[in-house]
Amino acid sequence: MSGPTIAGTDRAPATRKSQEPGPTGRKAPARTLKKWLRQHRAATAAAAVVAAALALLIGTQLAPKGDRAPLSVHNAGPEGARALGEILGRHGVSVHTPGRFDAALDDLHSSSSPTLLLYDRNGVLDRQQLAGLMAAADRIVVVTPRLDTLAALDSGIHQAGVVPDASPVLDPGCTHPDAEAAGQVTGHKGFVYDGGTTCYRAAGTAGMLAVSGDGRLAVLGSTAVLGNDKLDELGNAALAVRLLGAAPDLVWYLPSIEDAAANGSGKTLDDLAPGWARFLGPWLLLVAVVAILWRGRRHGPLVFEPLPVVVKAVETAEGRARLYQDSRAVDQARDNLRAGLLVRLSGKLRLGPGATAEDTIAAAARLLGRDAAGVRALVNERPTTEARLVAWSQALDKLEKEVMTR
Known part of the structure; x- marks a missing residue:
């Protein structure tokens, strides 16, 4: 009778002791990890940099593709026109977005009756390039053109001012079928033109939409009518679709600075820069490296001192x-x-x-x-x-x- 009782009492304390870890067992892994990190600080920092670079690369690849160019069909921002591009695509219109002047001409020549949207906000194209586009397109919609662009188009349409702030909403005020079908549109930060058939007149005979006598050229004085921000307001979407969706092919062309020298008439930044400017970049890089080596050198390891420090x-x-x-x-x-x-x-x-x-x-x-x-x-x-x-x-x-x- 006494033998089993003594054996049971001897095993119970041993079992409880094995289940209770001591403080040394809990702190040992933490001390080991801190010691390893101190010994491999360089490798840890390099691994952190590589991980951050990989995260940035993956985030960039997974981010939605697009750009930030105003009135671009790939720009989903307020100033872009991605929404209008999607609407035109659902209506069976093939939207071509050439990046260069030669590509725009090729897209126009490859279609039987293409429509061209031209938004040259920097006035890059010259008279010869505009004449080539006019000859290749069946219909052209020019958005907020500059004085030189209007003069080169030679359509009798010229600038006549801006839409007053007191006229945020404009009525068609003309018999043009596109304007009559669309109804009211926004006049936010718009320009008005005179000549041809003018619609959306804020005052007088000048209007925000001007159409040439033969109907091939339409000048629209507002980017807000086509932009994502106000496309769903009033009749903006209706006017945009009727102006740009009449033909099955639409060439959406936004000239860039690279098109300035497409025919040899313009000068690029490389042409305008002096000859010594090509050595400026390497020289600045050398100065930056020298400054990093000069100011980034270490004066030995850091000294740890217990606080507070008593100073005489x-x-x-x-x-x-x-x-x-x-x-x-x-x-x-x-x-x-x-x-x-x-x-x-x-x-x-x-x-x-x-x-x-x-x-x-x-x-x-x-x-x-x-x-x-x-x-x-x-x-x-x-x-x-x-x-x-x-x-x-x-x-x-x-x-x-x-x-x-x-």
């Missing part, structure tokens, strides 16, 4: 004195010495916290049996040189010692 008063006084000496702050040093003297003398003479400088000087003069004017002249003196500052401070120290010994 004489060390702080000497350090402050060196700062005053380096900056030649004679007036600041004089004011500090005078203030310290008056505070100590006031405490010695038991004048109280409300005592002024004159009270302290008068009390010190009475205690020493001196003329108050002489003591006042000494305390209020303003040395102008460092040598005189040293001599004056010694005189103050002598005065203080005399008062302290009384």
Whole structure:
């Protein structure tokens, strides 16, 4: 009977002890990890940089494709026209987006009756290039053209001002079928034109939409009508679809600075830059590397010091004195010495916290049996040189010692 009881009591404590880990067992992995990180700091930093680069690369690849060019069918922002491109595609219109002038001509020549949307906001194309586009397109819609562009098109349409702020909404006001079917449109930051058939007139005969006599050229003075931000307002979408969706092929052409020298008539930035500018980039790179090596060098390992640190008063006084000496702050040093003297003398003479400088000087003069004017002249003196500052401070120290010994 006693044998099993003794055996059971011997095994129970052993089982409980094996299930309770000690504090050393819990802290050992943490100390080991910290030690490993300290020993492999360079490898850890490199791994973190590689991980960040991979995350950036993956995020860039997974991000929706597009651009930020105004009125681009690939731009989903407020100034883009991606929504209009999607609507035209659902209506069976093939939207071509050439990036260069030659590609735009090829797209126009490959279709039987193409429509061209031209938004040359920087006035890149010259007269010869515009003439080539006019000859290749069956219908052209030009958005907010510049004076030079309008003159090169030679359609009799010219600029006549801007849409007043008091006219945020414009009525068709004409018999053009596209404008009549669309109805009201937004006039936000629009331009008005005169010549041909004008619609959406804010005042007078000038309108935000002008169509040439033969109907091949339409000048639209607003990017807001086509943009994503206001496409769903009023009749903006209806007017945009009717202007651009009449033909099965639409060439959406936004000229860039690269098209300026397409026919050799323009100059690029490389042509305008001086010859020595090509060496500027390598030189700046060399200067940056030298600056990094100069300012980025280390002065040995960091020294860890327990806080708080006790600093002797004489060390702080000497350090402050060196700062005053380096900056030649004679007036600041004089004011500090005078203030310290008056505070100590006031405490010695038991004048109280409300005592002024004159009270302290008068009390010190009475205690020493001196003329108050002489003591006042000494305390209020303003040395102008460092040598005189040293001599004056010694005189103050002598005065203080005399008062302290009384």
